Amino acid sequence: MSATRSKALNLLPPMAMLAFSIGFLGWAYTYGERAQQMPVLVGWIMSVLCALDVVASSRTRAGNLVRALFAGTRVDRGAVKGTGKPIARSVVSILWPTAFISLVAVFGFLPVIPVYVFLFVVLQGRKSVRQGLAAATFTTALTFVLFKLALGYEVYQGLLFSG
Amino acid sequence: MLESATSALALLFTMEGVLFLGIGVVVGLLFGAIPGLGGTTAIALLIPLTYGMQPETAFTLFGGVMGSVAFGGSISAILLNTPGIPPNAATCFDGFPMAQQGKAGAAIGAAATASSLGGLIGVAILIAVIPIAKEIVLLFGPPEFFALAMLGLGAIALSTGGHFLRGLISGAFGLALAFIGFDAVNGGTRFTGGIEYLFDGIQIVPALTGLFAIAEMINLTTKGGIVASEGRADVKISRVSDGVKAVFRNLPTLLRGSGIGAFIGAVPGVGGTVASFIAYAATVQASKNPESFGKGNILGVIAPESANNAKDGGALIPTLAFGIPGSAEMAIFLGVLVLHGLEPGPLMLLEHEGTVFSLIVALALAAVIASLIGLAVARYLALVTLLDVHILVPAVVSIALVGVFALHSRFGDVVVALVFGVIGYLMMRFDYPRITAVIALVLGELAERSYHQSIMIGDGHITIFFTRWISLGLLLVTVLIVLTPALRLYLNSRRATGVRAR
Amino acid sequence: MVRKLLLAATAAAVALGSAGQATAGYPEKDITFLIPFSPGGGMDSTARQIASVLPKYLPNKVNVVPKNEAGAGGRLAMGQLYRAKPDGYTISVFNIPGAAMPQMTGEKVSYDITKVVWIGRMSTSPYLLGVSAKSDIKTVEDIKKLGRPLKIASVGFGTTVYTAASIAKSVIGFKAAMVTGYKGTRNIILGVIRGDADAAIAPTQTFASFVRSGDIRGVVTFEEKSSYPGVQTIAEAGYPQLTGLGVERLIGAPPGLPAEIQKILSDAVGKAIQDPESVAWAKKTKRPFAYLPAEKTQAAVDRALKNLADYPDALKEQK
Structure with missing residues (x-):
């Protein structure tokens, strides 16, 4: 990975947080006198801290100084240690639960759980079909026994089946 | 009082009592251990099953759940870096590193012992203060609650694990999230963008399940392998008894944790999460080598685990004195009283002594039984860390999200858990400590509400915080806490500069 | 088997015959009963009591499933x-006037309380103005002569409790300073005992055990007939127009509910409240029911909304 790219990646999270805090601060000012007091205070503090973090994450002399002040060390501990892993892998890892929830929204938990567990074990984990089936059966059975049988609780049935 | 305690004991030793206590403990352990589920969910789902029961029997069941749920939650905190319930969040700091080093058995042993002893100490403190419970509750008004919230937020500065600046940013982020939703002081809603689900604010259980459980599962998916990665070839599940012994060798830590737990547990709406966090921070503070924390120091397991079981004793103080619930579980407990035709309030202890004592005794026994069960199975539970993550991940994700849904039957909660899962994963990757965000999220509402209330009580003057000695004292402690790491950092940086200059 | 088929055929015939009017045969499936409170509170248990008896008095004996929201x-x-x-399969508990407040104060909400179809009233609870037992305030006159604003502990702006306090203040004519943000009425009473504020205005039932324990003294009750010995009613204090100030606990349904279904439900609720089981429960828990049928409930809501309009002070947030 090139140095410039890693530098940019280092700056991205603090910049995003700074944008969030400024947005939050602006939003806070839209509320009534007493309702905005605390949010505005927190918004300002967070904006200042995030600005400092942006400086600290830049590999400049000012950055070194801020790091020394706040971390007691000039070593850049905040350096992106995760970048060793390809971003694509993280994205895939995030997509799995997202896809799961999207399907649950439509079909409900009980039908989707076995499919999700099976596909995850087989596709992501590259395990045998037998292991996939075992994991899927176990998880579904546990959910069913714990909630439906033992507690008589109806888990989410999905838009499709809840009438 | 003694009579009630004995009759409560007598009830517990009937077949029925033993049966329901046992069921309660097993349900509590299970619901504690599964992220997304917890004591509140367990009790809420169990209530319909208790309609036909005698109140004493019902409370035996609930006592069993309450006494065991925190220990159940510590198991997943240690093994999977995923607190089973919010109060176990602080246990992750050192519990999980221990598991990674193959010392999961010792960590679980320590958690079990600290939990049961903490639970007993909490109950002992409760019984000791019952005669003056009313006076104690009356000492703490909005200014004191505000000062306590500040103390909790101040403790964040102690627990940022080398990422001081980003720890503070996470804290501010948590506070910002705490403002979302209904504004209890001024009426109306804030930061919801008109989304009705957000009117009720960001709920702590889905948020925490996302930040820890889902985030950890995303992380494990990316990493692959097994949890106990550092021991890889021959992971030894170290002896559980090492953990048990460690607790008895570190009694001051246990007592400090239990004391803090009982004290903070009495604060309505804050409860175990903050109690165990402050207990952890105080232990780090008192330690001669604070650097060893976060890397598998067993004291970092003992302190929060003793606190989060002692908190139930504390939570009962306002509950018994005035019928004001000290925790979410206690709120449901009071509801069950009403359902059974008993009236919660300042006379509860006088009028329903027997019922109350059946709960207290069940609570104490449950803490011990849960730990005994835990110790017996710890060895096998620890094997989870040797399981291939590709089998673990989908199971945990499914069950945790079902649990999140079960709390309020709202699909929005599941979506929040997912969103916070992604946020939590990003925070992990970019070194923004997650627990400071959680603590701030828990405390934000209390801080803002009690601040405005205090000002209203003090006729618009801020001096009210400094003219009441408890609030003044707590604020001074907070200032001390915040200054300590700054001082330490300053000294460190001097040392670092010195080394460089040489 | 034959019997089943016959039954199915009859059911189908009935369904066909009633095409276009969905009300015949109501109810055919479980009814969801929304409870806008967490499980365990007084409101929750009152609603659950009704929900448990209601099926007895509904055609087809369908279940009524309480859902805490x-x-x-x-x-x-x-x-x-x-x-x-x-369609009559979703009904909910309402607290009046609290439920009307957000929209009356101009907050953007996703519902219009004036369009809700009312099924009936479950109960009503007049309020009590209570002070700490140690307080010097003994009568309404004492409040007026206080020489400073009376500090009243309350839950947030826009709730029934807050509104009642504002109305009482305007009518009786005293200065008040609200201390808001308490979680629930029990906490505001605790706030008064602790000395955070001078007084609290809350349901008489909630006060009961605090008065018995000697922590709280009632100053004036908004009931018609005082349930506390020695505490005068608001009429006796000279403000009869405030009699009945309190909370009304109603059951409502979505706008557009057919009148036939409204009647079925309303009648069933009325009978459920008089069911011996409910009566025994009310006696045991000291939470009396006070049923009103649909039309009278509508009238009560109209009166409550008019009251709010008459006391614009109650709608204004104190600064």
């Missing part, structure tokens, strides 16, 4: 009810 001062539940199909 707490949060945001009831806005979540009310929004959910308002959006539900007006």
